Amino acid sequence: MQQKCIIKNLVSPLQVEELAxxxxxxxxxxxxxxxxxxxxxxxxxxxxxxxxxxxxRHLKTHLQIK
Incomplete structure (x- = not known):
C-alpha cells in the first residue's frame, strides 16, 4: 500500500497515463x-x-490502473 503512494508521488499524472x-x-x-x-x-x-x-494485468491491478 505504501509503495503505491510512493510511486504515485514520484511521477506526474501524465507519466501515469502514459504507462497506463x-x-x-x-x-x-x-x-x-x-x-x-x-x-x-x-x-x-x-x-x-x-x-x-x-x-x-497484475501490474495494472497493483498500480490501480484501469
Missing part, C-alpha cells in the same frame, strides 16, 4: 497474439503468452 496506455497496448497485442497462436495450433506459445498477459 502502454500497458493497455501491450495487453491488447498479447491478446491478439494468443488468438493467432490458438488459430495456428501453437498451444505452447499461447500458454506462454497467457502467462505474460496475466503478469501485465
Amino acid at each position: 496506455q502502454k500497458l493497455r497496448l501491450i495487453e491488447s497485442r498479447l491478446f491478439w497474439s494468443i488468438v493467432y497462436c490458438i488459430k495456428s495450433g501453437d498451444q505452447t506459445r499461447a500458454h506462454m503468452l497467457a502467462h505474460e498477459i496475466l503478469y501485465v
Whole structure:
C-alpha cells in the first residue's frame, strides 16, 4: 500500500497515463497474439503468452490502473 503512494508521488499524472496506455497496448497485442497462436495450433506459445498477459494485468491491478 505504501509503495503505491510512493510511486504515485514520484511521477506526474501524465507519466501515469502514459504507462497506463502502454500497458493497455501491450495487453491488447498479447491478446491478439494468443488468438493467432490458438488459430495456428501453437498451444505452447499461447500458454506462454497467457502467462505474460496475466503478469501485465497484475501490474495494472497493483498500480490501480484501469
